[in-house]
Amino acid sequence: MTASSPARTVRELGEFALIARINAGRTQAPGVLLGPGDDAAVVAAPEGRFVVTTDMLVQDRHFRLDWSSARDIGRKAIAQNAADVVAMGAVPSAFVVSLGCPADTAVDFVTDLADGMWEEAARAGASIAGGDMVRSPVLIVSVTAFGDPRRAPIKRSGARVGDVVAVAGKLGWSGAGLAVLSAVAARPGGASVAPVDLGEFSEFADVVATHRVPQPVYDAVLDLPDDVEITALTDVSDGLLADLGHIAESSGVAIDLAAAALHDPGLDAVGKALGVNPLDWILAGGEDHAFAATFTDSSDLPEDWTVVGRVAAGAGVTVDGTSRSGPSGWESFA
Missing domain, CATH: 3.30.1330.10 (PurM-like, N-terminal domain)
Structure with missing residues (x-):
């Protein structure tokens, strides 16, 4: 030099x-x-x-x-x-x-x-x-x-029986993007310097972009009206099942999710291409950095939020009343 x-x-x-x-x-x-x-x-x-x-x-x-x-x-x-x-x-x-x-x-x-x-x-x-x-x-x-x-801390321990469960932000997109990148890496000569060539998976660049750069919908939480009573809140970083599991355990309640409410048509094509049920990414993909919360009432929720389940007496998190087998999300030492 x-x-x-x-x-x-x-x-x-x-x-x-x-x-x-x-x-x-x-x-x-x-x-x-x-x-x-x-x-x-x-x-x-x-x-x-x-x-x-x-x-x-x-x-x-x-x-x-x-x-x-x-x-x-x-x-x-x-x-x-x-x-x-x-x-x-x-x-x-x-x-x-x-x-x-x-x-x-x-x-x-x-x-x-x-x-x-x-x-x-x-x-x-x-x-x-x-x-x-x-x-x-x-x-x-x-x-x-x-x-x-700006308000009292919203903890994981405040969910109550009868509350609704709602989410804001994209779920499963980061997991889908990771799956696409993994498929690309598995090809002969798949590894390269960024930006990696997606090749036949180029139509799924949007989910790859979401995996690379999550975009939390900060305003969905920060702009909630004062009269909307939010009882528990978490960032969905490890996976929806895992993070709602923390709320259920901390609050001493059960949470049941509705699979139909979680369905995202934007993941259907990539799921079909990779032979994966997109619901698996939505429930356990992790790194979405969406938000999941419990509310006392769903009638006055802003449009950023989608109701996906309910809080009930009991323990654990179920989907359509059934416990799911397999991983529930990210675990650092797994």
Whole structure:
């Protein structure tokens, strides 16, 4: 590298120059009172408290570099954390990001990763207040998210017998996209650098895009009218059965889902092509980052929400009155 040529890797550019580069020209959201540049950030807590959550993505466990671009990974990392904040009934206010990457990682890759993070943070109404960067053998992205609780926390333990169960956002699309990418990878020469060539599966690019970049419907929760009584809420990250199972267990109730209400015609063609019942993706696919909630009444629910079941006495989650066998969703150590 000559004195006038641009740095190609993070080793060549260096930690602090890279941090300065990815932070240059950024505008902080109102919730961040002091952003990058000091030993720590300062985040507002107008309600005298804040919601906080953290999540981690590890290369080849939560994403693949031959399936997703750096911008995709950045957006996904922020989205899954923002969805957890919103699932508590809070408005995202700030994110803190830690990045581990090999020294030969391209500077442009890290820049695109940061751009994706900022893009999704802005969609959630927040910004990135700071973070850390270290050398690691594989790419690791860890995000801590903060939220402003505009109402009492909406917990998993509030569901009551007689409540309706409703969902907002797409279910099963991420699982379908993962299945398509897995089918592509199984072809001779299937692995490549992103964006991977979908070939004969190109008609299913929409579900692949949803797997790469989930788009939580934040406003479906945050814009709920005050007179709509929501009793329990969760982000659907591990799978609908698994996440509703947490509500059922925490609340000491049973939940029964209606398969017909969950049917999504948008998944029929990809299910037929891959020989999979789309209901399996809807119930256990995971990484949808939709929202599932229980409400006291369905008559005044906004159109973003679809009633898919009811809360009853008992335990566990059933579909049309029957327990389903097989996996119910994602499990980190399975």
